[in-house]
Amino acid sequence: MPRLLKRAFRLTLWFCAAFATxxxxxxxxxxxxxxxxxxxIQSWQQHSGREAQQQWRPLEKISPNLQMAVIAAEDQKFRHHHGFDFASLQKALSETRRRTRGASTITQQTAKNLYLWNDRSYLRKGLEAWFTLLIELFWSKERILEVYLNIAEFGEGIYGAEAAARNFFGTSAQHISRRQAGLMAAVLPSPRRMSAKIPSRYVRSRASTIDRQVRQLGGTVYLKGL
Structure with missing residues (x-):
C-alpha cells in the first residue's frame, strides 16, 4: 500500500509540474x-461564421482617456491588487441584484477572454484563477491593460479599442475623447445589448458617472503609478 501511495504521489507531482509548465x-x-x-474572439467567429473586427494597438497609441475610463468602470483597485479584488467580490456576492462582471478584475477578464470558454463550471473558475495568478506574476500592469484593451468586446464582433473607435466615432484609439471613452467603457458589461455609437439614456448616464469616477481617481495621473 505505501508503494502505491508513493507512486500516486509521484504521478500527481509529475502531472502538476507538466500542467504548470x-x-x-x-x-x-x-x-x-x-x-x-x-x-x-475565436468562439464568436466560429458561432457567427463571420470575421471579427480587431486591430492591435500598443498602449501608447490608446488614449489615456480610454485607459482611465476602463479602469474607473471595471476595476478601480487595478493598480493595487494582485489579480483579485476580494472586497468587491464579497460585496457582489452579498447583493441580490448585481452585474454579471461586478466582481471581476481587469486581470481576470483578460485571463477569461484570452484562454477560456464561456462556462460557469468549477473547472473553468479554477482555470480562471490559475491564469489570473500567472498573468499577474509574469506581466506588468501596463501589459495587462494593453492586452485587455486590445481584446475586450465593445460591440457585436468588434474587439479592441482601435476597431471600436473606428466603428463608433470614426477616429483612432489614440484620439478618443473623454466623452467617447466614457461611452465605450459604459457598454463593457453588456456590449451586445448596449451601444456606444447610439447610446441609450442609461449608457449616457453611466458614462457621466464613469467620467466623475475618473476625476476622483486623479485623472490620467493615476496611470503613472502603474
Whole structure:
C-alpha cells in the first residue's frame, strides 16, 4: 500500500509540474508577443461564421482617456491588487441584484477572454484563477491593460479599442475623447445589448458617472503609478 501511495504521489507531482509548465510558458511568452486573437474572439467567429473586427494597438497609441475610463468602470483597485479584488467580490456576492462582471478584475477578464470558454463550471473558475495568478506574476500592469484593451468586446464582433473607435466615432484609439471613452467603457458589461455609437439614456448616464469616477481617481495621473 505505501508503494502505491508513493507512486500516486509521484504521478500527481509529475502531472502538476507538466500542467504548470504547459500553461505558464504561453503566458510568459505573451509578455512580449502580442496575441493574434483570443478564445472569446475565436468562439464568436466560429458561432457567427463571420470575421471579427480587431486591430492591435500598443498602449501608447490608446488614449489615456480610454485607459482611465476602463479602469474607473471595471476595476478601480487595478493598480493595487494582485489579480483579485476580494472586497468587491464579497460585496457582489452579498447583493441580490448585481452585474454579471461586478466582481471581476481587469486581470481576470483578460485571463477569461484570452484562454477560456464561456462556462460557469468549477473547472473553468479554477482555470480562471490559475491564469489570473500567472498573468499577474509574469506581466506588468501596463501589459495587462494593453492586452485587455486590445481584446475586450465593445460591440457585436468588434474587439479592441482601435476597431471600436473606428466603428463608433470614426477616429483612432489614440484620439478618443473623454466623452467617447466614457461611452465605450459604459457598454463593457453588456456590449451586445448596449451601444456606444447610439447610446441609450442609461449608457449616457453611466458614462457621466464613469467620467466623475475618473476625476476622483486623479485623472490620467493615476496611470503613472502603474
Amino acid at each position: 504547459v500553461t505558464a510558458v504561453p503566458v510568459l511568452a505573451l509578455r512580449w508577443i502580442d496575441p493574434p486573437s483570443s478564445a472569446v
